[in-house]
Amino acid sequence: MSFPLTLAIALPILIPLFSGALSVTGWRSRRVQRALAVIGTGLLLLASILLLHAVWQDGFVVMEMGSWPAPFGIVLVADLLAAIMVLLAAITGFATAIYSLSTISERHERFGYYPLLHLLLAGVNGAFLTGDIFNLYVWFEVMLVASFALLILGGERAQMEGAIKYVTLNLVSSAIFLSAIGLLYGLVGTLNMADIAAKLATVDDTGLVNVVAMLFFVAFGIKAAAFPFFFWLPASYHTPQVAVSALFAGLLTKVGVYALFRVFTLIFNISDSLTHAMLVWMAGLTMLTGVLGAAAQFEFRRILSFHIISQIGYMIMGLALAPLSPLALTGGIFYIVHHIIVKANLFLISGLVYCLRGSYELKHLGGLYRDKPWLGILFLVSAFSLAGMPPLSGFFAKFIVIRAGIEANAWWLVATALVVGLLTLYSMTKIWAEVFWKAAPTEDNATRPASGDLRALYATIAALALMTLCIGLGAQPVFELAQRSAEQLLDPSRYIEAVLGERL
Amino acid sequence: MNQQSLILRTTGRFLLPLLLLFSLFLLLRGHNEPGGGFIGGLVAAAAVSLHLFVMGTNAARRVLRLTPRDLIGWGLTTGVLSAVPSTLLGEAFFTALWFEITLPLLGELKLGTPLFFDLGVYMVVVGSVLTIVLNLAEES
Amino acid sequence: METLMAFVIGVLYATATYMMLRRSIVKLVIGLVLLSNAANLLLFTTAGMMRGAPPLVPEGALQPEGPVADPLAQALILTAIVIGFGVLAFAVVLIRRAYDVVRADDINRMKGTDT
Numbered sequence: 001m002s003f004p005l006t007l008a009i010a011l012p013i014l015i016p017l018f019s020g021a022l023s024v025t026g027w028r029s030r031r032v033q034r035a036l037a038v039i040g041t042g043l044l045l046l047a048s049i050l051l052l053h054a055v056w057q058d059g060f061v062v063m064e065m066g067s068w069p070a071p072f073g074i075v076l077v078a079d080l081l082a083a084i085m086v087l088l089a090a091i092t093g094f095a096t097a098i099y100s101l102s103t104i105s106e107r108h109e110r111f112g113y114y115p116l117l118h119l120l121l122a123g124v125n126g127a128f129l130t131g132d133i134f135n136l137y138v139w140f141e142v143m144l145v146a147s148f149a150l151l152i153l154g155g156e157r158a159q160m161e162g163a164i165k166y167v168t169l170n171l172v173s174s175a176i177f178l179s180a181i182g183l184l185y186g187l188v189g190t191l192n193m194a195d196i197a198a199k200l201a202t203v204d205d206t207g208l209v210n211v212v213a214m215l216f217f218v219a220f221g222i223k224a225a226a227f228p229f230f231f232w233l234p235a236s237y238h239t240p241q242v243a244v245s246a247l248f249a250g251l252l253t254k255v256g257v258y259a260l261f262r263v264f265t266l267i268f269n270i271s272d273s274l275t276h277a278m279l280v281w282m283a284g285l286t287m288l289t290g291v292l293g294a295a296a297q298f299e300f301r302r303i304l305s306f307h308i309i310s311q312i313g314y315m316i317m318g319l320a321l322a323p324l325s326p327l328a329l330t331g332g333i334f335y336i337v338h339h340i341i342v343k344a345n346l347f348l349i350s351g352l353v354y355c356l357r358g359s360y361e362l363k364h365l366g367g368l369y370r371d372k373p374w375l376g377i378l379f380l381v382s383a384f385s386l387a388g389m390p391p392l393s394g395f396f397a398k399f400i401v402i403r404a405g406i407e408a409n410a411w412w413l414v415a416t417a418l419v420v421g422l423l424t425l426y427s428m429t430k431i432w433a434e435v436f437w438k439a440a441p442t443e444d445n446a447t448r449p450a451s452g453d454l455r456a457l458y459a460t461i462a463a464l465a466l467m468t469l470c471i472g473l474g475a476q477p478v479f480e481l482a483q484r485s486a487e488q489l490l491d492p493s494r495y496i497e498a499v500l501g502e503r504l
Numbered sequence: 505m506n507q508q509s510l511i512l513r514t515t516g517r518f519l520l521p522l523l524l525l526f527s528l529f530l531l532l533r534g535h536n537e538p539g540g541g542f543i544g545g546l547v548a549a550a551a552v553s554l555h556l557f558v559m560g561t562n563a564a565r566r567v568l569r570l571t572p573r574d575l576i577g578w579g580l581t582t583g584v585l586s587a588v589p590s591t592l593l594g595e596a597f598f599t600a601l602w603f604e605i606t607l608p609l610l611g612e613l614k615l616g617t618p619l620f621f622d623l624g625v626y627m628v629v630v631g632s633v634l635t636i637v638l639n640l641a642e643e644s
Numbered sequence: 645m646e647t648l649m650a651f652v653i654g655v656l657y658a659t660a661t662y663m664m665l666r667r668s669i670v671k672l673v674i675g676l677v678l679l680s681n682a683a684n685l686l687l688f689t690t691a692g693m694m695r696g697a698p699p700l701v702p703e704g705a706l707q708p709e710g711p712v713a714d715p716l717a718q719a720l721i722l723t724a725i726v727i728g729f730g731v732l733a734f735a736v737v738l739i740r741r742a743y744d745v746v747r748a749d750d751i752n753r754m755k756g757t758d759t
Contacts, residue, residue: 006591006595006597007591009599010587010591010597014584014587014588014597017580017584018581018584018585020580021577021578021580021581021583021584022577022581023577024574024576024577025574025577025578025581026574026577027573027574062595065597065598066599066600067590067595067599070606076597093687109711116623134723137724138723138727140729141731144731145730145731145734148731148734148738150732152738152741155741155745156745157745157746157756158756158757160738160741160742160745160754161742161746161755161756161757162744162752162757163742164669164738164739164742164751164754165739165757167734167735167738168664168672168676171676171679171731171735172664172676172679173533173679173681174680174731175676175680175682175683176683178680178683178684178686178687178724179682179683179686179687180685181687181720182686182687182688182689182691183686183690184688184690185687185690185716185717186690186691186692187718191716191720216749234758236757237756237758237759238757422527
């Protein structure tokens with residue numbers, strides 16, 4: 001293997017680990033930590049572009065850690081889906097780092113905000129790139145520990161209450177995941193995902209295989225906040241610092257979705273009737289409960305949190321319909337790309353509104369369009385994109401998924417998806433009307449002068465909104481990217497061959 | 505910390521250097537036999553904790569010279585860096601590289617990147633255990 | 645031996661679930677500890693229980709002599725135990741801080757962020 005390739009796949013894990021470690025050594029100097037946050041995530045962004053380029057050219061990039069050959073050592077595998085996810089993680093990480101410079105207070109920085117940010121990114125990227133199921137568990141835990149600490153940064157009562165539910169349900173999910181790995185190892189005697197996929201095809205005991213598949217289904221369902229396992233998300237996501245909220249909203253649940261995509265295309269047979277039925281029901285109910293939950297909320301970040309759940313449903317719908325329509329998985333991947341950028345941006349906007357007005361409650365807000373028309377426009381772009389208005393990225397994402405649903409004759413799912421899209425629009429216009437359009441409430445001292453320099457916040461938000469617009473206007477290249485990664489996912493033998501090669 | 509037994513105070517003084525030496529021995533032994541950075545770090549942390557019980561927290565901090573947090577940081581940095589040289593030579597990430605050095609008095613010495621990784625683990629373990637112990641000791 | 649272990653693991657899972665369903669947050673954490681131990685034990689059992697020598701290859705030979713135990717499962721459990729220990733240490737700190745803030749050992753008093 002040539003020199004740049006081995007480096008390309010290691011860098012997305014190595015850079016955040018290294019900048020995190022340096023950030024701990026530079027604990028005393030605020031300036032060093034802030035500089036490292038921007039440089040580290042910036043380099044990560046470059047490295048992830050490099051990786052995506054390499055994967056686009058070669059199809060798969062595989063690296064055996066420590067040169068231990070594949071089924072015995074731990075491998076890092078980057079296919080297109082993994083490379084796309086790493087790129088999205090880097091974009092979100094970079095945007096959050098810039099945004100944090102002006103929103104995270106010195107007190108929070110002293111509790112280790114920046115090292116934890118790097119650690120979280122390392123965990124997320126590790127989970128995307130690993131080709132070993134136990135290693136996936138380890139990266140999940142790295143990510144979880146960092147997210148626990150970020151969640152309670154500041155130590156307010158709401159954060160503690162949210163964190164207890166977040167920690168409990170995520171630990172339960174980890175225990176289920178570990179049990180599933182144990183049973184799987186007992187069945188096939190290997191941990192390499194490609195090797196598992198090859199060996200599981202020869203196992204006759206379908207009962208036990210189904211049990212293991214359902215354990216993975218539940219474990220990743222909890223991480224992805226899918227119905228009926230989502231309760232930890234609306235209880236906790238609106239409590240931490242808003243930059244942390246944005247990072248979580250963009251990335252964490254999507255790691256669960258990625259794991260579902262990976263495990264149910266590579267290892268388990270998705271056209272199995274039980275798995276298929278479970279996924280279809282999960283997709284429909286996740287969309288519906290999420291959006292109905294959001295309709296009942298009147299707090300900016302809580303509304304957005306519930307919308308994360310309903311959007312997860314669309315991604316799972318893409319996965320669920322994969323055996324029936326070749327377009328479905330493409331739609332699911334397109335949806336992930338669109339969702340991570342838009343969702344993170346909406347949270348960042350809510351944070352900026354908080355900086356300007358000092359509240360997240362819709363009834364205390366208002367009149368922002370009169371004061372800050374550009375912020376209103378930026379919000380509209382992201383909100384309409386989330387709801388699926390053309391020509392923004394959300395329209396194409398929904399369009400592909402729904403088109404796949406029609407091809408698959410899954411009429412109930414299609415109907416649900418359309419209704420949910422309409423309700424999303426309702427939620428977004430509710431925020432628009434309350435925060436931007438209606439007159440500012442007079443009774444309280446709401447027009448708090450903006451603290452500090454907000455230019456960095458505007459720049460981040462504008463850049464992400466522009467990205468949504470670009471994905472919408474130039475949907476073709478993104479669609480091709482999603483299509484090619486879906487093709488890779490649908491043909492697991494290519495993954496197996498890339499990892500195990502002639503040793504098979 | 506004022507009512508100490510004479511035995512503890514006397515032995516503590518001798519045990520600190522002995523235990524630290526033993527932890528280094530474990531660290532180096534991990535190359536081919538049971539041992540390694542994790543267990544060596546635990547022994548070193550135990551040694552410093554013993555010193556803490558005998559002489560108090562300030563003395564323990566003086567023994568460390570660096571704060572535990574810096575130890576964690578530098579340990580992590582060393583560990584991550586030890587994975588890098590192999591990629592520069594075109595090998596996979598984390599591949600072990602060994603060099604043989606002949607020293608004038610000691611004879612042949614085998615040095616490798618896994619040793620640096622172990623050293624990193626050693627420092628992280630010492631740092632994180634002592635962060636907890638020092639925090640608890642200073643709180644009470 | 646496997647049958648006995650299966651019962652032990654089952655009892656551990658059941659106890660963990662029961663403890664987690666209690667209202668006290670201390671019992672919740674005890675439940676989580678038991679749950680992670682149950683998972684570790686499951687990993688240990690399904691990997692195949694056997695009495696074997698450590699899997700060390702004697703000098704000069706190409707493979708170990710006689711039956712050896714599977715080292716991979718033990719390495720996994722060791723990793724899982726260390727991770728579980730770290731995460732649970734965090735959980736203990738969390739409930740202590742939560743107790744300081746909320747002044748109650750009762751999940752029912754922590755519903756401020758629910759909807």
